[in-house]
Amino acid sequence: MGAGDISSGEWQTLLVEQVRARSQLLYRLAYRILRSPEKAQDVCQQALLKALRMQPSIREPRALPGWLTRVVITESLAVRRREQCEQKGRGAVVARQGERSPAADEAELRGLLYGALAELSQPAQAIVVLRLVQGMSGNEVAGLLGLHPSEVSRRLHASLDALRERLAPVYAGDR
Amino acid sequence: MECQTARDLLLQFDLSEADRTGLLRALTHVDQCLACRSATGDYDRIREALRPEPDGEPVGGWAAFEDRLAHDVTSPRHAVPLTPLALAACLAMAVSGWCLYLWPNRTAETPRQNLPETPAFVTVPSEQEIADRAKLFDQVSQVFDDRAGWVLLADRRSDMGMSSGAPTKERSVLLVRISISHEGAPFSTVDLLVVPGQVARSTVPAAGGLQLKYEVTTSQSDPSHLRIVADVERLNHAARRVGTLGSDLRIRLGQIASIGQVVTGSGTFECNVGLYRVEPSGQRS
Numbered sequence: 001m002g003a004g005d006i007s008s009g010e011w012q013t014l015l016v017e018q019v020r021a022r023s024q025l026l027y028r029l030a031y032r033i034l035r036s037p038e039k040a041q042d043v044c045q046q047a048l049l050k051a052l053r054m055q056p057s058i059r060e061p062r063a064l065p066g067w068l069t070r071v072v073i074t075e076s077l078a079v080r081r082r083e084q085c086e087q088k089g090r091g092a093v094v095a096r097q098g099e100r101s102p103a104a105d106e107a108e109l110r111g112l113l114y115g116a117l118a119e120l121s122q123p124a125q126a127i128v129v130l131r132l133v134q135g136m137s138g139n140e141v142a143g144l145l146g147l148h149p150s151e152v153s154r155r156l157h158a159s160l161d162a163l164r165e166r167l168a169p170v171y172a173g174d175r
Numbered sequence: 176m177e178c179q180t181a182r183d184l185l186l187q188f189d190l191s192e193a194d195r196t197g198l199l200r201a202l203t204h205v206d207q208c209l210a211c212r213s214a215t216g217d218y219d220r221i222r223e224a225l226r227p228e229p230d231g232e233p234v235g236g237w238a239a240f241e242d243r244l245a246h247d248v249t250s251p252r253h254a255v256p257l258t259p260l261a262l263a264a265c266l267a268m269a270v271s272g273w274c275l276y277l278w279p280n281r282t283a284e285t286p287r288q289n290l291p292e293t294p295a296f297v298t299v300p301s302e303q304e305i306a307d308r309a310k311l312f313d314q315v316s317q318v319f320d321d322r323a324g325w326v327l328l329a330d331r332r333s334d335m336g337m338s339s340g341a342p343t344k345e346r347s348v349l350l351v352r353i354s355i356s357h358e359g360a361p362f363s364t365v366d367l368l369v370v371p372g373q374v375a376r377s378t379v380p381a382a383g384g385l386q387l388k389y390e391v392t393t394s395q396s397d398p399s400h401l402r403i404v405a406d407v408e409r410l411n412h413a414a415r416r417v418g419t420l421g422s423d424l425r426i427r428l429g430q431i432a433s434i435g436q437v438v439t440g441s442g443t444f445e446c447n448v449g450l451y452r453v454e455p456s457g458q459r460s
Contacts, residue, residue: 012249019244024237028230037234045247052248110224132225157179157186164217 011055015048018064025134026072032133033076033114043079047071066145070126077118077125084111109170116166124159131156176204178211185215235380238414246376296356297431297447298364305350309453312348312368324373327389328366334377338370346370349398350451351391353434355405355420358442363387368453371398384410385417385441399425399450403434407444420446428452 006014026047030040047068117125123145130141131152138156142149181201205211233240300308308328315335316323324338351367363381372395378388385407392402404421408414418439426432426448434446 015248016245019241019248023241023244027233027240031231032227035228035231037231041233041240041243044244048244048248106224109220113221113224128225132222133227135227153183153186157183160186160218160221161214163221164214167217167221 006055006061008055012052014061014064015051018051018068019048022065022068026068029069029072029129029134030076033073033080033129039079040076043072043075046075063146066126069130069144070122073126073129074122077114077129080114081118084115109167112167112170113163116163119166120159120162124155124162127152127155128159128163176200178204178208178214181205181208181211182214182218186218235378235386236410236414239378239386239410242414243378294356294445294447296359296361296445297354297449298352299431299449300350300352300366300451305451305453308350308366308368309348312453323370325367325369325375325391327368327375327377327379329363329379332377332379334379336373336375336377338373347398348453349393350453351393351401351403352449352451353389353391353403353405354447354449355387356445357383359445362444365389367391369393371395378408381407383441386410386414388414397425398452399427401426401448401450403446403448405434405446407437407439407441409441417441418444420444424448426450 023044026044027040030043031037034040034043050071051064051068117128120128126145127141130136130144131138136144138149138152141147142152145152147155181204184197184201185205205215235243311328312323312326315326319335319337322338324336327334348368348370351369353363353365353367354361355363363379365379365387367375367389369375369391371393373393375391375393376389378386380386388406388408390402390404394400400423402421402423404419406416407418407420408416418437418441420434420437422432422434424432424434428450431447431449434448436443436445
C-alpha cells in the first residue's frame with residue numbers, strides 16, 4: 001500500500017506515531033548542526049508539515065522515518081549554510097591573518113565542513129551526519145534509511161572523498 | 176588489497192562490525208600506501224571536526240516539544256499552505272519586537288477603582304494597550320495573508336495559530352486576558368487575541384519548573400461564550416499535570432470573571448479572565 005492510498009487522517013496518525021517515536025532523534029540531529037533550540041524546533045516542525053503536504057509523493061509509509069530524517073538533516077544544513085552566507089555578507093568571518101586560536105580554527109573548519117556537506121546529495125548528507133555527527137553504527141543507519149550496510153559504507157566512503165576534495169585547499173594549507 | 180577496499184573497511188569504524196582479519200590487512204596496506212595514509216588522515220580530521228557535542232534540550236523540555244510537534248500535525252490551523260521559514264521569521268521578529276515595545280506598558284493600566292472585587296494580581300488593559308495589541312494582531316495576520324486565527328502573548332512566549340476559515344481581516348477580534356496567581360501572588364498573565372469561532376491551544380513556560388497549557392475555545396455566534404482550560408504542569412523528564420483550572424462561561428465585554436482556584440502539591444493557583452473587544456481591522460487606524 002502506498003502513502004497516497006491511505007486517508008489524510010491515517011497519514012496524520014502515522015506522523016504522530018513518528019513524532020512519539022523519533023522526535024528526540026530529529027531534534028538532536030537538527031540541534032547538533034544548528035546549535036540553537038529554537039532553530040532545531042523550527043526545522044523539525046517544517047519537516048513534519050512538509051510530510052503532511054507530501055503524502056501523495058511518499059510512496060511507501062515505511063519509508064517515512066528515513067524520509068523525515070533526511071529532510072531534517074538537509075534543511076538544517078541549508079539553514080546553517082544560509083546563516084554562514086549572511087555572516088560572510090556582514091563581514092563577520094574572521095580574516096585569515098595574524099594569530100588565531102585553535103578553537104577559532106576548529107570552528108572555521110567545522111563551518112567549511114558543514115558548508116561542503118550542504119552541497120552533497122541528500123542521501124550522502126544523511127549518511128555522513130547519522131554516522132559521524134549522531135554517532136550511529138552502520139547497521140543502525142542502514143535500518144533507518146532502508147539501505148544495505150555495505151551500501152552505507154560505500155556511500156560514506158564516497159561522501160568523505162567528496163568532502164576531502166572540497167576541503168583540499170584548507171588541508172593543503174595546514175600541511 | 177586495493178586502496179578502495181582498504182578504505183571501505185577502515186570506514187566501518189566499529190571494529191565489531193568489521194572483519195578483523197580484513198581490518199589487519201587494510202591497516203597493513205595503509206601503512207605502506209602514501210595515498211591511503213593521506214586519505215585516512217583526512218577522514219580522521221573530518222570525523223574529529225564533526226564529532227558530537229553535548230546536546231541542548233528543547234525549550235520547555237522533551238514532553239512539551241513532542242506535544243507541540245504532535246499538535247502541529249493534527250491541528251487544523253496548519254491545513255493552510257505551509258508557511259515558509261522566511262514568513263515565520265517575519266512573524267517572530269514582529270512578535271518579539273512588539274513584545275519588547277508593549278510589555279513594559281503593562282504598568283500603565285486603567286485604574287481598578289471601578290472593580291473593587293477584582294483580585295490584586297489581575298490587571299485591566301488600558302485603551303492604548305488594547306489598540307497596540309490590535310495593531311500587533313493586524314501585523315501578524317498580514318504576514319499570513321489575513322489568516323491569523325489567534326495570537327498569544329505571554330511573558331516568556333509568543334505563539335499564533337492560523338484560521339481554518341475565511342480571511343479574518345474584516346472580522347472582530349477579542350482580547351482575552353488570562354491572569355493566574357500562585358499563593359496569591361501574580362504568576363502568569365497571557366493576552367490572547369482571537370477571532371471568535373477559533374480555538375487557541377498553546378503552552379507557556381512559567382516559573383519554578385512549571386508550565387501552563389491553555390486551551391481557549393470561542394464561539395462565532397456568541398462571542399461572550401468562552402471555554403477556558405488551563406493545565407498547570409510540572410516539567411521533569413516529561414510534563415506532569417499538577418492541576419487544572421477550567422470553566423465554560425458567558426462573560427460581558429469589559430468584565431472580569433473568576434475561573435476558580437485549584438489547590439495542588441505545588442500550592443494554590445487562582446485564575447481570572449477578562450474579555451475586551453478589539454475593533455475590526457477596517458476600523459482600526
